[in-house]
Amino acid sequence: MRIVIIGGGIIGAALADRLTGGTDEVTLVEQDRPGAGASGASFAWLNANDPGDPAYHSLRVAALGAWRRLAGEFGDPGWFRITGNTAWADTDPVKAVLSERVARLSTLGYAATLITADRLRDIEPSLRPPAGAVIAHYPGEGYVHGPDAVAALLGRARDAGARLVTGTPATRLNLRGERVTGVRLGTGDDLHADLTICAAGRHSPALLASAGVVLPLVDAEAAGSSAPGLTATTTPAPGLVNGVVHSPGLDLRPTPGQGLVLEAADLDDATDLTSSPAELDARAAELLDRARSLIPGLTARIEKVRRCVRPLPADGRPLAGRHLPGLYTAVTHSGITLGPHLADLIAADLRDDEPALAPYRPGRPIRAQLASAHAGPLFGYSGG
Numbered sequence: 001m002r003i004v005i006i007g008g009g010i011i012g013a014a015l016a017d018r019l020t021g022g023t024d025e026v027t028l029v030e031q032d033r034p035g036a037g038a039s040g041a042s043f044a045w046l047n048a049n050d051p052g053d054p055a056y057h058s059l060r061v062a063a064l065g066a067w068r069r070l071a072g073e074f075g076d077p078g079w080f081r082i083t084g085n086t087a088w089a090d091t092d093p094v095k096a097v098l099s100e101r102v103a104r105l106s107t108l109g110y111a112a113t114l115i116t117a118d119r120l121r122d123i124e125p126s127l128r129p130p131a132g133a134v135i136a137h138y139p140g141e142g143y144v145h146g147p148d149a150v151a152a153l154l155g156r157a158r159d160a161g162a163r164l165v166t167g168t169p170a171t172r173l174n175l176r177g178e179r180v181t182g183v184r185l186g187t188g189d190d191l192h193a194d195l196t197i198c199a200a201g202r203h204s205p206a207l208l209a210s211a212g213v214v215l216p217l218v219d220a221e222a223a224g225s226s227a228p229g230l231t232a233t234t235t236p237a238p239g240l241v242n243g244v245v246h247s248p249g250l251d252l253r254p255t256p257g258q259g260l261v262l263e264a265a266d267l268d269d270a271t272d273l274t275s276s277p278a279e280l281d282a283r284a285a286e287l288l289d290r291a292r293s294l295i296p297g298l299t300a301r302i303e304k305v306r307r308c309v310r311p312l313p314a315d316g317r318p319l320a321g322r323h324l325p326g327l328y329t330a331v332t333h334s335g336i337t338l339g340p341h342l343a344d345l346i347a348a349d350l351r352d353d354e355p356a357l358a359p360y361r362p363g364r365p366i367r368a369q370l371a372s373a374h375a376g377p378l379f380g381y382s383g384g
């Protein structure tokens with residue numbers, strides 16, 4: 001079978017890696033460079049930290065297992081780290097939310113525990129310990145550094161025979177009757193395919209519209225949209241932060257290059273597609289100020305600030321399945337966490353209907369449940 005995958009983010013890369021190596025011919029088309037979209041700018045916290053929907057929580061737990069297996073195949077790469085995640089709350093309502101979350105996650109068998117300030121000092125000695133905070137620790141969580149993970153997955157796919165076409169977009173889906181037969185490229189060439197997989201992230205609705213398919217994503221262009229977000233990375237700050245940290249007003253984690261990735265729910269929410277470069281720089285400076293308050297020894301500077309757009313399904317859940325003969329869509333929120341597991345499930349789905357994907361079919365009735373990409377004031381990125 002000739003398979004064309006549109007999009008070189010974590011979803012397209014995981015699919016290319018998963019689907020190459022057998023008898024199928026796999027081609028991946030990326031309009032820019034691999035990792036240029038959300039996957040390259042993501043906070044990229046690996047987690048199943050939201051117990052609200054037990055079935056979705058289980059999907060995410062399985063996704064953490066898929067990452068551990070995959071990273072093992074790459075021999076403990078620097079871009080995959082199970083460092084643990086520490087989160088704390090300093091106001092009564094949020095303390096109650098955090099305590100309840102830990103209790104519910106524990107009931108589900110997920111590694112979650114409340115710890116003392118002394119224990120926090122052991123885990124993250126450089127951070128200024130919060131007085132009187134409720135502190136949670138999740139030892140099974142960590143991060144995947146998106147750009148490096150995408151590069152590794154696509155490198156392995158290419159070694160196994162996949163073809164990569166970069167620097168030109170798929171401008172439309174080609175149709176014969178009801179069947180999608182491939183894509184037209186920006187060069188004017190047609191790529192023929194028995195199966196076209198749309199993994200174009202936030203740009204998926206535009207591509208699918210060329211075949212009359214509607215994909216229910218949150219509109220990134222709308223005023224106040226929760227799809228656009230903001231992360232900043234710093235110059236190296238070696239040894240100052242060991243794992244993922246969610247503190248009031250700032251989330252942070254290390255990078256493989258010993259810098260830090262910074263994000264904050266309020267600054268992310270304030271960012272939309274109209275935010276000017278000066279506003280983005282001001283938000284990055286604010287992130288750095290917050291980081292310096294949290295880490296007294298921090299002297300690093302902002303290296304890069306990135307506005308990026310989440311592919312955000314209107315109900316926050318993955319969209320995976322066929323729309324038309326020859327056309328499959330794979331678009332999700334939390335794609336860093338879910339990518340390799342979704343790729344495994346989709347590979348199974350292409351052979352035979354995969355029951356684990358039944359709740360996530362693109363044709364399901366979707367109510368817009370997701371007011372924000374964040375689950376609350378405490379947790380920054382929610383894992384939702």
Ligand SMILES: Cc1cc2nc3c(=O)[nH]c(=O)nc-3n(C[C@H](O)[C@H](O)[C@H](O)COP(=O)(O)OP(=O)(O)OC[C@H]3O[C@@H](n4cnc5c(N)ncnc54)[C@H](O)[C@@H]3O)c2cc1C
Nearest residue numbers: 007009010011031037038039042044045170201229335337
């Ligand atoms: C600020 C922020 C923080 C986040 N934090 C987390 C987190 O902590 N944990 C987590 O799990 N997830 C997180 N996410 C979400 C996660 O990053 C995304 O779900 C994931 O990266 C989506 O991957 P993707 O491959 O679907 O999309 P993308 O990475 O956007 O990739 C899509 C690719 O398709 C290409 N493309 C688009 N249209 C075309 C076309 N017509 N032709 C060819 N190529 C095309 C684009 O150039 C792009 O490279 C976060 C996202 C943001 C923005």
